[in-house]
Amino acid sequence: MTNAKTDVLTIGNAIVDVLAQTDDDFLVKEKLVKGSMRLIETDEAERLYEAMGPAQLISGGCAGNTAAGVASLGGRAAFIGKVADDELGHFFRHDMSSVGISFPTAPLKEGAPTARSMILITPDSERTMNTYLGACQELTPADIDRETVEGAAITYLEGYLWDPPKAKEAFREAAAIAHAAGRKVALTLSDSFCVDRFRAEFLDLIRSRTVDILFANNHEVVALYQTGDLDTGLDALAGDAALAVVTLGAKGSLVLRGEERIHVPAPPVDEDIVDKTGAGDLFASGFLFGHARGAPLARCAELGSLTAGEVLTHIGARPQTSLHALAEQQRLLEGLAA
Secondary structure, three states: OOOOOEEEEEEOOOEEEEEEEOOHHHHHHOOOOOOOEEEOOHHHHHHHHHHOOOOEEEEEOHHHHHHHHHHHOOOOEEEEOOOEOOHHHHHHHHHHHHOOOEOOOOOEOOOOOOEEEEEEEOOOOOEEEEEEOHHHHHOOHHHOOHHHHHOEEEEEEEHHHHOOHHHHHHHHHHHHHHHHOOOEEEEEOOOHHHHHHHHHHHHHHHHOOOOOEEEEEHHHHHHHOOOOOHHHHHHHHHHHOOEEEEEOHHHOEEEEEOOEEEEEOOOOOOOOOOOOOOHHHHHHHHHHHHHHOOOOHHHHHHHHHHHHHHHOOOOOOOOOOOHHHHHHHOOOOOOOOO
């Protein structure tokens, strides 16, 4: 988009993922709902970490993952999120800067430690997340860097930001700055449990056009409109949202804009699906990168499918192969603005 210094600015919870393989018996024993995300406190985080098997540390968080995907595509990415001035905070900041993501947020000097999410991956590749927000909850409007927001073609916000009250205020501040600068604002609903907590507020954000682009999966759509029928939910969403992008798993994705509906099938994944963590985050990175560079909506969705497909083939929610190279192979970057 014209005069943008950054393609996509993402704002969200800065979290270090602690990933471990497990089985359904462990989830049952711990009374965990497969595929869900729950918020936990310090004591539970420490207890669960002791109970789970060998783990791998990877910088995560929905918005951070999306920024990493944009950078891997060759885009200009920035991230705003709060970490503490501790070991995990330094680990997270290094991971962001090492792939070229601008990260202007000052660390928290005193108080809660850097957030972490214990992600349990079962043999069917489903992930169950247990998240301690820690320093994330200290993101405030003061952390929203005006120059960074004004310079971003699209500011992308994660639904999980709606949990901490201060972060909610930061969310609204960023959206106001972006719109005043003539930029676009995108939101991901994050998960159906998040939708259940904040349904009315999310609907208001969509209907008031505080959000220009909405990302959701099929489960989140039916949760948003409290219906058991996806088509009913899609019809309602098409009437409410300026632009909505709905991921449908193996069935691909659907882009809704007024009466227009664009279905893009999911490409075949040549390798076995190892871990679904971050697939939605990476889909958003491909779509947003394409949209920021002026691609047609179908091409944006194709880029999203490509980037999501890469992350399915390995543990962790960030790309391990150059997404730019993959997109070039598929000729998906042809004709896009520089």
